[in-house]
Amino acid sequence: MKKKLIASLIAVIFVLASTITTGAESTVINSNTIRNINGWDVEYWRDSGTGTMTFNNDGTFSCTWDARPSSNILFRAGKKFGQPANVSQSHTQIGEISLTFDATHSTDVNSLLCVYGWTARNTVEYYIFESWGTYAKGRSSPQAQLIGTYTIEGEGTYEFYVSHERVNQPSIFSNSDTFPQYFSIRTERRNSGTVSVSEHFRQWDKLGYSLNGALYEVALCVEAWGSSGSARVNSFSLTAGNTVLGTPVVTAPPEAPPEAPTITAQALTTSDALNVLRHVAGISSLTNEQRTTYGLGGSVTTTDALNILRKVAGLA
Numbered sequence: 001m002k003k004k005l006i007a008s009l010i011a012v013i014f015v016l017a018s019t020i021t022t023g024a025e026s027t028v029i030n031s032n033t034i035r036n037i038n039g040w041d042v043e044y045w046r047d048s049g050t051g052t053m054t055f056n057n058d059g060t061f062s063c064t065w066d067a068r069p070s071s072n073i074l075f076r077a078g079k080k081f082g083q084p085a086n087v088s089q090s091h092t093q094i095g096e097i098s099l100t101f102d103a104t105h106s107t108d109v110n111s112l113l114c115v116y117g118w119t120a121r122n123t124v125e126y127y128i129f130e131s132w133g134t135y136a137k138g139r140s141s142p143q144a145q146l147i148g149t150y151t152i153e154g155e156g157t158y159e160f161y162v163s164h165e166r167v168n169q170p171s172i173f174s175n176s177d178t179f180p181q182y183f184s185i186r187t188e189r190r191n192s193g194t195v196s197v198s199e200h201f202r203q204w205d206k207l208g209y210s211l212n213g214a215l216y217e218v219a220l221c222v223e224a225w226g227s228s229g230s231a232r233v234n235s236f237s238l239t240a241g242n243t244v245l246g247t248p249v250v251t252a253p254p255e256a257p258p259e260a261p262t263i264t265a266q267a268l269t270t271s272d273a274l275n276v277l278r279h280v281a282g283i284s285s286l287t288n289e290q291r292t293t294y295g296l297g298g299s300v301t302t303t304d305a306l307n308i309l310r311k312v313a314g315l316a
Helices: 002-019 197-206 270-280 288-294 302-312
Strands: 020-022 026-029 033-037 040-046 050-056 061-066 072-080 097-105 111-120 124-132 144-152 156-169 177-186 192-195 217-225 228-240 243-245
Touching: 026 033, 026 040, 040 050, 040 217, 050 072, 061 072, 072 111, 072 228, 072 243, 097 111, 097 124, 097 197, 097 217, 111 228, 124 156, 124 192, 124 197, 144 197, 156 197, 177 197, 217 228, 270 288, 270 302
Parallel strands: 124 177
Antiparallel strands: 020 026, 026 050, 033 040, 040 072, 050 061, 061 228, 072 217, 097 192, 097 228, 111 124, 111 217, 144 156, 156 177, 228 243
16 A cells, blocks of 8 residues: 555656746746746646746746647736635726736747736636737637727837627636637737736726726736747736836936037137137147137037137127
């Protein structure tokens, strides 16, 4: 009996090890699981096919898949706000939600780079498409309805779709559920940028399709159907109310243009203007003392001499 027990434990350990292996800074996942890794909620889901996700402790990840001929697979990381049955806060109660990312995603195969998640109680599966391949789910679906277009300043223009096609399909609650899907789809693909998730939620609400149910999840997701390929998230940060994951990218303010040289307030003469003109003509050079007196910087022009003449004439 003892030998059988030991053999069973070894078999269980072997299965777990083949599913998830953890290194010092990365975790390799190759079957369905939900894990919290270094504060990030990481999920791998597929109905069939094969794939591998390598998740790094800083929120970035890479993935490869073979979902041919008709499999569906999702790799995602972000924030889950509890279990589906007990989440209680809407996105407005959580606070402003946004994320910033940089990714490598090919548009040559049937896959998708998006912000992804669910609401519970008033269950909705939502997508914010940033990049997609040969098929734009939502836009290309005959069941999807275009309900509006909205431009978010500094981020881009999105088309908003609603689809009621999901009947007896997998959800966060069961493998046979019925729920709508909401899609925000960019008019132009991109692989990096900031997504103001809360602004999308507010726009859906204005269009009459509320996402104010209890928010279960916000994630950056790579999804694929019936294809083989790979993708990589190179940098990723997420802010949800008081929760901050990753290191937000801080954009340095643009440098102020150099101030134009100003003529000093002391008395200037026609000779000073002539000195500048000689310098411009290459006949003589200005000393540092003269430059200071005339209020001139590194590059000296005829205009500088004219400014001095105007000052001598009392016109400036």
